[in-house]
Amino acid sequence: MKFIESIRIAMRALAANKLRSVLTMLGIIIGVGAVIALMSIGRGVEKFVTDRFTSLGSNLLFVVPGQLEAGHPGTGGRINPLTLEDMEVLGDRSQNPDVRAVSAEFFTDATISREGKDMQATVSAVTPSFSNVRNWPTVIGDFFTQEDFDERARVVTLGQDVYTELFEPDEHPVGQTVRINNMAFQVIGVMEERGGGPGGNEDASVFIPLTTAQDRLFKRKTVSGGYQVSVIYVSVMDSDRIQETQDEIAATLRARRGISYLDDDDFSIISQNDIISVFGEILGALTLFLGAIAGISLLVGGIGIMNIMLVSVTERTREIGLRKAVGAKRRDVLLQFLIEAVTLAVFGGIIGIILGIIGAKAVSNISDSFSAVVGVDAVLISLFFSMAVGLFFGIYPAVRASRLNPIDALRYE
Amino acid sequence: MSASSTPVLAAPNSTTEAERSQPVIAVRDVFKIYQMGTMEVRALRGVDLDVWPSEMLAIMGPSGSGKSTLMNIIGCLDVPTSGFYALDGVDVGGLNDDQLAEIRCHKLGFVFQNFNLLPRTSALANVELPLIYAGTSGRKRHDRAAEVLDLVGLGDRLDHKPNELSGGQQQRVAIARALVNRPALILADEPTGNLDTQTGIEIMELFQRLNQEQGIIIIFVTHDPETAEYCNRIVHIRDGLIEADVATN
Incomplete structure (x- = not known):
């Protein structure tokens, strides 16, 4: 009171x-x-x-070339690139039973043009499993298929920003032609809007088969003739076994790339949890x-x-x-x-x-x-x-x- | 705490002979000595004083005579260095600060020369102040404060702030504040010192009326002979001693 x-x-x-x-x-x-x-x-x-990061697709691991963590001298400047074969080995379920699916991506910048309009965009050269592994569907049309990939087809799926930049709002893009560094590609779909991602704004990208990119568009194959990739995506079967999967694919990659047990990895495996x-x-x-x-x-x-x-x-x-x-x-x-x-x-x-x-x-x-x-x-x-x-x-x-x-x-x- | 909340003197005729036989204020051989550096100041040097119910008295004396010190001791604002002081049967000697505050709250009312009202605070809220510390709350508090303000003739000025009142009205508010907890006595320190003659007379008449109708003991500390004229007893103090104690009409 x-x-x-x-x-x-x-x-x-x-x-x-x-x-x-x-x-x-x-x-x-x-x-x-x-x-x-x-x-x-x-x-x-x-x-x-x-x-x-969660929307990138659940249980995703990123494999990139080189050693990312600080305090590892000797790898700077001499990065041994990852290849499509590395991805295929990782996707082999008999070696890596915890892996559900794999995909790979190679980034380059290029000029995309159509009917007098042009813009700078990232060309994402990927495998057909990309849309699935990254949990990223199309809103119009489709992603390219294994056939397109094998035939080095000149097909492209556009990111949202590229689509809105090059097309009128009521224009139907599928079947139209866009030029990537002056090479004609047929539009087969448009990706869902994503916003920013780990590599910046992925909506300002176009997606083409890795084979098409490296055999026809850019000469970026490795000395041994393999397809070079910037990142391999590994989708894990069971979210409780992320660490085990990480160890599993590290062992597989070390064996494949012939790294002596004395040496450090020449690649890095990053989980979403690491990034978060x-x-x-x-x-x-x-x-x-x-x-x-x-x-x-x-x-x-x-x-x-x-x-x-x-x-x-x-x-x-x-x-x-x-x-x-x-x-x-x-x-x-x-x-x-x-x-x-x-x-x-x-x-x-x-x-x-x-x-x-x-x-x-x-x-x-x-x-x-x-x-x-x-x-x-x-x-x-x-x-x-x-x-x-x-x-x-x-x-x-x-x-x-x-x-x-x-x-x-x-x-x- | 032994302080009773019942009015000591609700009306003069309610006092029995037994109560009358005991003084409300009993001061016995009180000394007050201050240490000022190496100097010892003997403000009171063995004062004896009894005050009985219904008395209205003036303590008079020149500056430095010790009258303020005596008033502070009677008002339980200070304690004697030695000697005995009982107020309304309670020995004040051994009490601590909070117990003295409790006594002041329930048994004493103060009226000052400069009114000492809280600024920017309504007359009612000023009068409610002692009730807050007595633990009275809500409706009861409001009603009691309003009742006392009515008694001093300010029933229509409850919401006025001090700066909206004349000096005489402000002193009336202060008197109401002194009365509100039904004290045994009111101590008034030069209550008319800041007022013009006519207003001073009105205030003295108010005190007189309260003394006669309510039987409250009123002690003035003053050197104004006109104030003393209203009293029925005058105590002269000089150099820390009571020099004269005379009954008047």
């Missing part, structure tokens, strides 16, 4: 000095606002990236950084609150004396000033949270690729810390107020 009374008294005191109260809260407002905004944006980006966890580490570092900013601004805000509370105690010495004369105990005065400090801090925190959410939403409105995610935990933690700051920095001024001698306080000018 007295507690509620104290809150009411504190609110009245703060309302009496609105400008000063708001200025005092500013440190907390800025700190909490920045943290909420950046955390929400960070969460949004994390969710966006995680969704992207690397991203998680980056985000963790970012969160730590934000935490430091928050800590500093809360500290500064807290000092501001303590400063203004000390001023307030001095200014209101007579009031304190009077309250004591009419029966306020130490605890009553202590509580009154403590609640004022906490109210300042918590109000600052609430305003900061609101501004932070508005800021995060504003940023995610500008960027259409992700939307900010406001975490309930972030809001609660911010509130908790605001309150803690108010308590911590309010206790000293409040104790000083409560210890004032009523006779001296009443006489104070």
Whole structure:
């Protein structure tokens, strides 16, 4: 009952000095606002990236040439490329029973043109299993078949961005011709929209058979005459056996590429979890950084609150004396000033949270690729810390107020 | 805490002979010595004073005579260095700060020369202040504060802030605040010092009426002889000792 009374008294005191109260809260407002905004944006980006990787197709492993991890000298500059044969060996179920399906991709940039329009796009030279392994269907027409692949057919499936760039909205693309580096290809389909991916925006790509690309379009075969690939996709049978599959295909590849047991792999196998966890580490570092900013601004805000509370105690010495004369105990005065400090801090925190959410939403409105995610935990933690700051920095001024001698306080000018 | 919330003196005729036989204020051989650096200041040097129900008295004396010190001790804002002081039968000597606050809350009312009202706070809220610390809440608190404001003649000014009231009205609010917890006595420190003569007379008449109708002990600390004229007893103090204690009409 007295507690509620104290809150009411504190609110009245703060309302009496609105400008000063708001200025005092500013440190907390800025700190909490920045943290909420950046955390929400960070969460949004994390969710966006995680969704992207998950949509790549479940249980996907990426095999790329060279050693990606730091601290492995000697592989730089002499990367032994992966080939189509490597992919075929990995897809051999008798050797790798945990592998469901495999695909491979080779990237090159090229000019795509049609009826006077042209654009730069990535040419993805892939195997027919690509659409299936990457869990990426077409929205119009089809992906090319094994026959197209074997015949080195000049057929192409367009990414969304290429389609919208080269075709009118009501134009039916299938059967039309586009030119890739001036070679005519027949359009057989359009891929679903994907957004950004591991290799940038994959919607600005066109998909053609790997055989067509390397026999007809670009001379990029290896010295031994194999088809060179940039990445091999391995789809795993059972998501509980990702690690086992990884070990399995590593062993297969080492054997095939004749790597001595003393030497390191000359390729890297990356799982979606690896990528997500690397991203998680980056985000963790970012969160730590934000935490430091928050800590500093809360500290500064807290000092501001303590400063203004000390001023307030001095200014209101007579009031304190009077309250004591009419029966306020130490605890009553202590509580009154403590609640004022906490109210300042918590109000600052609430305003900061609101501004932070508005800021995060504003940023995610500008960027259409992700939307900010406001975490309930972030809001609660911010509130908790605001309150803690108010308590911590309010206790000293409040104790000083409560210890004032009523006779001296009443006489104070 | 032994402080009782029942009115000590609801009306003069309710006091029995037994109660009358005991003084409300009993000061015995009180010393107050302050240490100012190496100097010892003996503000009170063995004061004896009894105050009985329904009395209205003035403590008079020049500056530095010790009258403020005596008032602080009677008002439980300070404790004697030595000697005995009982207020309404409670020995105040051994009490700590919070227990003194409790006594002030329930048994004492203060009226100051400069009113000491909370600024930007309505008359009603100012009068409610002692009730908050007494633990009275809600409707009861509001009604009691309004009742007392009505008693001092401000029944129609409940929501006025101090800066919207005249000096005399502000002092009335302060008197209402002193009355609201039904104290045994009111201590008034130069209550007319900041008021013009006519308003001062009105305030003194209000005190007189409260003393006569409610039987509340009123102690003035003053050096204004006109204030003293309203009292039925004048205590002169000089150099920390009671010099004269005279009954008047």
